[in-house]
Amino acid sequence: MIVLIPKKTNGFFSLISLFRLFTVFVLGVYTAVGQESISKDSLQKLSYDELYTAYRNANGDTLISKLYLSTYLEKAMADMDTIKMAEAYSSLSYYAAEESEKIALLDLAIAITKRLDNDRYPIKAYSFKGGYYFTKGDYQRALDNYILALALSEQVQNTEYIQSTNHNIACIKTKIDKHEEALTLFKENFEYESDRDELNAMSYLLSLIPMAESYRYNKLLDSASFYNHKGIVMSLKSKKLKHHFYGKLVLNEGVNLFFKEHFDRAYDSINKGIRLLKEEQIKDNESYVLGSFYLGRLYLKKEDTLRAEKEFLDMDALIQKDNIILPETRKGYEFLIAWYKTNSEQEKQLTYINRLLQFDRVIGSQRASVSTKLFKEFDTPLLLKEKEDVITKLEENASTLSFWVIILVLLSLMATGFTYYQFVKRKKYQQKFNELLTQGNKREESSTKLADDEIGIADEVVNDILSKLDQFEEELQFLQKNISISSLAKEINTNTKYLSKVINYHKNKSFTNYVNELRVQYSVEQLKENTSLKNYTIQGIAEEMGFNSAESFSAAFKKSTGIKPSYFMRKLTSLNVE
Structure with missing residues (x-):
C-alpha cells in the first residue's frame, strides 16, 4: 500500500496533509478487504461501542482490525466527534507499516484534541508516541512524550494516566540503570493497581512483572521471588492470563534463581519459560535474549563451553535482528571474544569485538540522550515549577537577577539543612545501635499496677x-x-x-x-x-x-x-x- 507522507509545517504536520494520509490509509484498508464477507454497509449500521468491541475481538487479524477502526473513524468524522476521531487515529497507528505513518496519525490525534481539555486526549496519543519510541530504543523521545502526557494528566487530574505514565518513565529509568529510582515508581504503580475497586488482572500483572525485575536489579532477590510467585499464581487463573504472562514469569524467576545460586533450578525454570513462550507464540524477543544469555552463563558454570557458545550466539542473533540492547548481556560478547581468541579464530574474534564496540556505543548513546537534568526535573516537579517562574520573571525584568541569588541561597540552605539532617540521622542511628549493643537480654517486666x-x-x-x-x-x-x-x-x-x-x-x-x-x-x-x-x-x-x-x-x-x-x-x- 502506497501512503502519502505529509510535509512538515513549522515543525508540525499540516492538517491537510494528515487528512490526506488518513484518506489513502483508509482506502488501502477497504481495497485490501474488499473481497471479504464483511460489507462496508453492514459496518456503518453498527454503533461506536459495537465497532470498537468487534475491533478488540478481532484476535490480531490486522486487516479486519483496520476495517473496524476505519469504519469507526468515518462514523466519527461524519458526526464531527473529535475525541472518537482521535481514538481511531491512535488505534490505527498501531497498524501503520512505516514510522512516518504511525507518528503522523498520532500527531493528528494530538492536533485535533490539543485545546479540548479532555481527560484522555491528547494524553493517550502522547503516551502511544512515547511507547513507540521506547520500543525503538529512542528513550529521549519516549521521555519527551511521557513528560507531556504526565503534565496533561496532572492538569486534568487523571490518576490512571498519571500512574501509567510514571510506570512508563520507570521503564526508561531501568534501561539506563537507574534501578533504585525506577523501583520507587514501580512500587507506587503496583500499589495503585492493587488498590483498584475492581482489580484488572492484565494491568496488575503488567505492573507486577517489571517491579519484580526491578527488585532483582536492586539485588532484593527474596522480594523478586515473592512477586514472581505471586504473579505466577495470578497468571494461572485464566487461559488469557496464562497465554500472555505465565512463560515470562517462569523465565524471570529462573533468572532470579541464577543470582540466588540455585543453578539447577534456574536452568529448569529458564528452559521451561522459553518453551512456554514458544508454545504460546509470544513475540517477546527481549525475554528470549535474556533466556539465551543466562542459559549460556549456566553452561559456563557447568564448564560446557560449546553449549555456552551456542546460547551466546543465539543471543547475538536476536540482538542483531531486533536491535535489543540489554546492558547485562554484555558478558555474552566478552565470552565470545575470549573463546574465539583461545581457539585462534581471528575473524570471528574481530566480528564480536566490533559488535561489542557497537553494543557499548548504543548503551552510551542511550544513557547520554536521557540526561540526568531531565530526570531531576521529573523527580522534583516543584523545583521545575520554581525554575520556570524564575525564567519568566527574568524575561519580564532584567532586575530579577536578584531572584537567582535568592534561589541559590535557598538551595544552599536546603543543601546545608539536608546535610545536617543526614548527619543528625546517622548520629541518632549510631546512638540507637550502641544502646542495642550494650543493653542486656532481660525483657521488660510487667507493671505492678493494681488491676x-x-x-x-x-x-x-x-x-x-x-x-x-x-x-x-x-x-x-x-x-x-x-x-x-x-x-x-x-x-x-x-x-x-x-x-x-x-x-x-x-x-x-x-x-x-x-x-x-x-x-x-x-x-x-x-x-x-x-x-x-x-x-x-x-x-x-x-x-x-x-x-x-x-x-x-x-x-x-x-x-x-x-x-x-x-x-x-x-x-x-x-x-x-x-
Whole structure:
C-alpha cells in the first residue's frame, strides 16, 4: 500500500496533509478487504461501542482490525466527534507499516484534541508516541512524550494516566540503570493497581512483572521471588492470563534463581519459560535474549563451553535482528571474544569485538540522550515549577537577577539543612545501635499496677494471666507464626477481652505490639550472639522470628528500635571485621 507522507509545517504536520494520509490509509484498508464477507454497509449500521468491541475481538487479524477502526473513524468524522476521531487515529497507528505513518496519525490525534481539555486526549496519543519510541530504543523521545502526557494528566487530574505514565518513565529509568529510582515508581504503580475497586488482572500483572525485575536489579532477590510467585499464581487463573504472562514469569524467576545460586533450578525454570513462550507464540524477543544469555552463563558454570557458545550466539542473533540492547548481556560478547581468541579464530574474534564496540556505543548513546537534568526535573516537579517562574520573571525584568541569588541561597540552605539532617540521622542511628549493643537480654517486666480497681478484673485472674505470659515469653512461644490473641487466650485458658486488658494495662501496649516487640528484642539478642544468623537474608530472619514477610519484620524492628534491621546487621558485621 502506497501512503502519502505529509510535509512538515513549522515543525508540525499540516492538517491537510494528515487528512490526506488518513484518506489513502483508509482506502488501502477497504481495497485490501474488499473481497471479504464483511460489507462496508453492514459496518456503518453498527454503533461506536459495537465497532470498537468487534475491533478488540478481532484476535490480531490486522486487516479486519483496520476495517473496524476505519469504519469507526468515518462514523466519527461524519458526526464531527473529535475525541472518537482521535481514538481511531491512535488505534490505527498501531497498524501503520512505516514510522512516518504511525507518528503522523498520532500527531493528528494530538492536533485535533490539543485545546479540548479532555481527560484522555491528547494524553493517550502522547503516551502511544512515547511507547513507540521506547520500543525503538529512542528513550529521549519516549521521555519527551511521557513528560507531556504526565503534565496533561496532572492538569486534568487523571490518576490512571498519571500512574501509567510514571510506570512508563520507570521503564526508561531501568534501561539506563537507574534501578533504585525506577523501583520507587514501580512500587507506587503496583500499589495503585492493587488498590483498584475492581482489580484488572492484565494491568496488575503488567505492573507486577517489571517491579519484580526491578527488585532483582536492586539485588532484593527474596522480594523478586515473592512477586514472581505471586504473579505466577495470578497468571494461572485464566487461559488469557496464562497465554500472555505465565512463560515470562517462569523465565524471570529462573533468572532470579541464577543470582540466588540455585543453578539447577534456574536452568529448569529458564528452559521451561522459553518453551512456554514458544508454545504460546509470544513475540517477546527481549525475554528470549535474556533466556539465551543466562542459559549460556549456566553452561559456563557447568564448564560446557560449546553449549555456552551456542546460547551466546543465539543471543547475538536476536540482538542483531531486533536491535535489543540489554546492558547485562554484555558478558555474552566478552565470552565470545575470549573463546574465539583461545581457539585462534581471528575473524570471528574481530566480528564480536566490533559488535561489542557497537553494543557499548548504543548503551552510551542511550544513557547520554536521557540526561540526568531531565530526570531531576521529573523527580522534583516543584523545583521545575520554581525554575520556570524564575525564567519568566527574568524575561519580564532584567532586575530579577536578584531572584537567582535568592534561589541559590535557598538551595544552599536546603543543601546545608539536608546535610545536617543526614548527619543528625546517622548520629541518632549510631546512638540507637550502641544502646542495642550494650543493653542486656532481660525483657521488660510487667507493671505492678493494681488491676481490680482499674480494669475490672479480679487480682487472682490478673496474676494468673501475667504468670502465663511470663511462661509464654520464657518458652519463646512468640516465635510461632500467625499467633493471634484468640489462639493465645485459648492456650492460657482465658478470654480475649481479659487478655487484651491485661496486656494493654500491664505491658502498656497492644497485643500486636507486645508480640512484635518480643520478637524484635529476641532477634537483636540472637544477631549479637548467633554468628550464623548474620548470614541470613532479612526474609530469612523474619521467618525465624515468626514474621510473615521481610517488610513486616523491618517495619516492626524500626518501630521498636528506631533503626532498620539491615543497618543493625551491617554495623554488627563491621564491628566483627574490625
